[in-house]
Amino acid sequence: MNLHGWLVVDKPAGMSSAQVVGKVKRLLNRPKIGHAGTLDPFATGVLPLALGEATKTAGYGLDKDKSYEFTLSFGEARDTEDCTGNIIETSDKRPIFAEIEAVLPLFRGGLTQIPPIYSAIHVNGKRAYALARAGQAVEMEPRQITIHSLICHPGEGRDPRQAPERKGVDPVLQRDDGVEKATFSVTCSKGTYIRSLARDIALKLGTVGHVSALRRVKSGVFTLAEAISLENLEESANEGALLGLLKPAHAVLDDIPVLHVNGEEAANLRNGKALIFSDPIPDSLMQARLGDELIALGQASGKIFKPQRVFNYL
Numbered sequence: 001m002n003l004h005g006w007l008v009v010d011k012p013a014g015m016s017s018a019q020v021v022g023k024v025k026r027l028l029n030r031p032k033i034g035h036a037g038t039l040d041p042f043a044t045g046v047l048p049l050a051l052g053e054a055t056k057t058a059g060y061g062l063d064k065d066k067s068y069e070f071t072l073s074f075g076e077a078r079d080t081e082d083c084t085g086n087i088i089e090t091s092d093k094r095p096i097f098a099e100i101e102a103v104l105p106l107f108r109g110g111l112t113q114i115p116p117i118y119s120a121i122h123v124n125g126k127r128a129y130a131l132a133r134a135g136q137a138v139e140m141e142p143r144q145i146t147i148h149s150l151i152c153h154p155g156e157g158r159d160p161r162q163a164p165e166r167k168g169v170d171p172v173l174q175r176d177d178g179v180e181k182a183t184f185s186v187t188c189s190k191g192t193y194i195r196s197l198a199r200d201i202a203l204k205l206g207t208v209g210h211v212s213a214l215r216r217v218k219s220g221v222f223t224l225a226e227a228i229s230l231e232n233l234e235e236s237a238n239e240g241a242l243l244g245l246l247k248p249a250h251a252v253l254d255d256i257p258v259l260h261v262n263g264e265e266a267a268n269l270r271n272g273k274a275l276i277f278s279d280p281i282p283d284s285l286m287q288a289r290l291g292d293e294l295i296a297l298g299q300a301s302g303k304i305f306k307p308q309r310v311f312n313y314l
Helices: 017-028 052-062 097-107 128-133 194-204 230-239 263-270
Strands: 005-011 033-035 044-051 066-074 076-078 087-090 109-113 143-153 181-188 209-219 258-260 284-290 293-301 304-310
Touching: 005 017, 005 052, 005 230, 017 033, 017 044, 017 230, 033 052, 044 052, 052 293, 066 194, 097 143, 097 194, 109 194, 181 194, 181 209, 194 209, 263 284, 263 293, 263 304, 284 304
Parallel strands: 044 209, 076 209, 258 284
Antiparallel strands: 005 044, 033 044, 066 181, 066 209, 076 087, 109 143, 143 181, 284 293, 293 304
16 A cells, blocks of 8 residues: 555654654554654654655654643752752742733743753753763854744643643642642744743743643644544554544645646656746646645746655555
């Protein structure tokens, strides 16, 4: 069976994104699989996997906003900025809900963020986490990010893997003696580190903290509602139901204009030939489709469309 498209997996805790890809490769006997957006091993949630020719669009899947739910545990800073690390600082300060609400506007909009040292960012040609694990001092360069929305949910320490209906205001977060944990929802630009966001929120509140639970609920166009667990994926693979789970290769190209072509034009594009039209077409990157099938990505200019990336589904 030729499988080309996007498969949305609900990544379990305890596995790296690469391990999930490896397991799906073995399960589907597909050597050509990539993912759009790494999740830390302790994190769960939406992990879009590109199969076959859809791997050619993986870069566009990375360049999308993402949404998370996370729990911030106050009082302990960890070297990894999450629950897997070693404690490096403690604080007795516990914020109340009003204090948390007061600082959140400072973390919305365009921000400068310093990524965690335990990250896959390259520093002097090596991964930052490799240098940190080797005991070397790592200086991370700040980066520009955007936080589109950030909300603190009333209720102490709600597990983001659960999503009960929120009715009214839980008085726990309004106690004068503060809380140990708080759960947040955030939508942010690519390149945002939730661990760093949680760290900075805690510091602004006059304490320290780390992410104790993290779940990605949306990645670009892909949502948790359409994600499948590895267990259910294995059952579907055995039942031959995979085609019904796949999203088309062009699913991540929703912001790129579509150029509709006929069969002859599609054949020319697959042979690397440019198309010449009698009327001008918009000057932009475009996706050429034959019906609902992605044929090529290319540049349109004047009356000419030149293919830059061609898709073959054989």
